[in-house]
Amino acid sequence: MPSTSIPEKQAIPEKQVPEKPGLEGLEQKWGDRWEADGTYRFDRSKSRAEIYSIDTPPPTVSGSLHVGHVFSYTHTDTVARFHRMRGREVFYPMGWDDNGLPTERRVQNFFGVRCDPALPYDPGFTPPAKPPSPPVAVSRPNFVELCIRLTLDDEKTFEDLWRRLGLSVDWDMTYTTIGPEAQRASQRGFLHLLAGGHAYQAVAPTLWDVDFQTAIAQAELEDRELTGAYHRIGFGGPDGTPIEIDTTRPELLPACVALVAHPDDERFKPLFGSEATTPLFGVRVPILAHRLAEPDKGTGIAMICTFGDVTDVIWWRELKLPVRSIVGPDGRIQAEPPEGVSPGPMWHEVTGKKMEPARARTVELLRESGDLIGEPRPVKHAVKFFEKGNKPLEILTSRQWFVRTLNHQSRLLERGKTLRWHPPYMRGRFESWVNGLNSDWLISRQRFFGVPFPLWYRLGDDGSVLYDQALLPDESRLPVDPSTDVPDGFTAEGRDRPGGFTGEPDVMDTWATSSLTPQIAGRWADDPDLFSRVFPMDVRPQAHEIIRTWLFSTVVRSDLEHDSLPWADAAISGWVLDPDRKKMSKSKGNALTPIGLLDQHGADAVRYWAASGRPGVDTAFDEGQMKVGRRLAIKVLNASKFVLSRLSDRPATADEDEGGVTTPLDQAMLVGLAALIEEATNAFEGYDYARALERTESFFWGFCDDYLELVKGRAYGNQGDEGAASANRALTLALSSLLRLFAPFLPFVTEEVWSWWQDGTVHRAAWPVPSELRGPAGPDADPLVLEVAAVVLGEVRKAKTIAKASMRAEVSRAVVRDTAPRLAALATGAGDVCDAGRIAELVTEEADIFSVEVVLASA
């Protein structure tokens, strides 16, 4: 039997510089370590002033993360890391947006189920092993359970990717937009809106997606260019003369309620007040005047249908016209004709048809009846679609929930002005959206996987729904599902019985929930203490395309609920563009999965590319930049190795903190670095992480190429102990600052190097300040010393290159001509210049124009 050896206590590794430093394994090593040490754990005992809180965008989990996500989430992470190092306690939760249509669709296909809100909850339900056809009907709670089950896997995958990328999220604070806390917050928020008169129910024309069979909000619209056709149709005029109108939607003829022309249009003035007769259906409709009718569009007179487009809605409302609707929720011409239309043969020709066939048939009929004038003329025109949909939207009349926005547009604009936008011009998008609002915010959806509206209605003795008698739950009951829960004062038997109650069947739109992400993440409904410490938050990072949805709706909710902005800053990120300058789509991005990029280039390298994309600017996808990032990370390792191995060579008695920086060249480098710290700090405070990175990187390369080369010999002791001590002291000071400056961008490699010689994590180390370098540099430090030395060294290198000589080649004599002050600066660094350039004799001559004459020893 093999002896069981007691595992030896894990030896704490000596702080040391590896012989051959590399990037391999750093992500696993430090990822595990950060998790074990709780490096990014949020300390909720801190006060609001000490906390920096981030309203993280919850990615939609019914898909996969793509490079665009990696891009923008990296931006936020660099900012989070900066503020953490500045001493703020960073509240950086991660949310998953699992609520909504995309998840519903996946669940339906994956499990072979469909949701029927009328069914009771079945606690023992298990989905069939194979998706059956037709799908199994399940209750809403059962359906929601399946949605949650399916999204859990995605959420794990997403978390793994984020950890791999090095996001400094506190993974104990994740939330989901369908979880109980989110439901509680959503329902509580809704009840408050209702109590405050900000939410209301109305039967009104709304945009309707016939595939999803749900109402759609203005913010979810998308214009798409389609080829349609103008059809010229003759209406019967009052005096028998036909009135010609142009329409792209002749199938809506039976829904026609009026004709309309501009009030000043002389051609039609005589007709206003009289009636015309629709072709085929023979319905008499009034001829009216309205300013929105454009004389030069079509024939100058249009037919108003209920409803062909949003202009029809305006005409219908302002001209107080009747509704003559013909389209059902499924997108087909309904069975019964509307009032005023005969259920005769013409109606039978179109009823039950979808729009396209109905249009085709109507055109045939018009042609047969002689009411089609000329042939249809093809036209390209913009048609409104649900952004996630495939069919043109219809406008249907239905009962929906709205949140008032139109009555406080100006206050919302003020909020937008107070919010600090990064970059500032993004405010314009918010303002044009608010100015363009044409209806209140429609928040109800005729779907299932969303937060239910927390209310029921009384039923009349005849079984009719008494919409004005809503039954609301006490807040302590939240979250409730009215499809299974019972209102106070009723029993389950009363459901859907005359005299009883019925549950509100609709759910809230996904934006109605995610408009509360600050409240959800801050646990507003569950943990008021926490909420008071994080809200209003510091920053909302997000992409520009959802300013009109997510950003806008969050501002609305915070305004109504808290009378404040939800955050002080909005950091807007751009898109990732593929090489064709198009937005990188998921289909194209699939060839380049984020995990694949991380495998190939490493997290620090991918982050480097992402962080080089400036705030708000669309950025080209560029693997070349990742290679550059990787090279930078390797350079950090090697340069650090040089600096620190010098450190360990020295006798143990050498105390780093005691030594002074006495050499002017070292002092010059330190004051240059102090200036960099100032610049990088300012850039970060203005959310310009890209500038901070660019400046730091640029300094770092100069540091390696020039300063390191110049002081190398002296650091080894070529010029005596004091010079060596000064160089080594300056090198370690510089390395410490540079690592901290790079830490937000390259968290893995900087942490690795930090661990070679420092205690604790670099990510909780203090962000560098200029004084820590200006102090040791002393009051007489002159940056010119390094500048001139570097230029002279460059000229010497150039001479060697031209002579095809090695950089080690000896220079017997070098003559530097320059102005007196610059020569004076050079004189103080001459020892290092000669050392680095292997110059035997350095001669200076005063001159107006800089030049260096180099004589190689062997030449």
Next chain:
RNA sequence: GGGCGUUUAGCUCAGCAGGUUAGAGCACUGCCCUUACAAGGCAGCGGUCGAGGGUUCGAGUCCCUCAGCGCCCACCA
């Protein structure tokens, strides 16, 4: 139709308050195993800064006009 952004080397981009011969990286060319680094280093080639006007001693940088590209918004029969 209104608005915003953008247009700088072959490619990707800096150039923040106007100031000496316009910068970086990639790519390309040449040289160099130099004791931190050859998955490296050093150096070089390459641009009349979208077009045209204007302000200024001086403009890539400010103003006007125009064009290309992209985006946002709009009551597109």
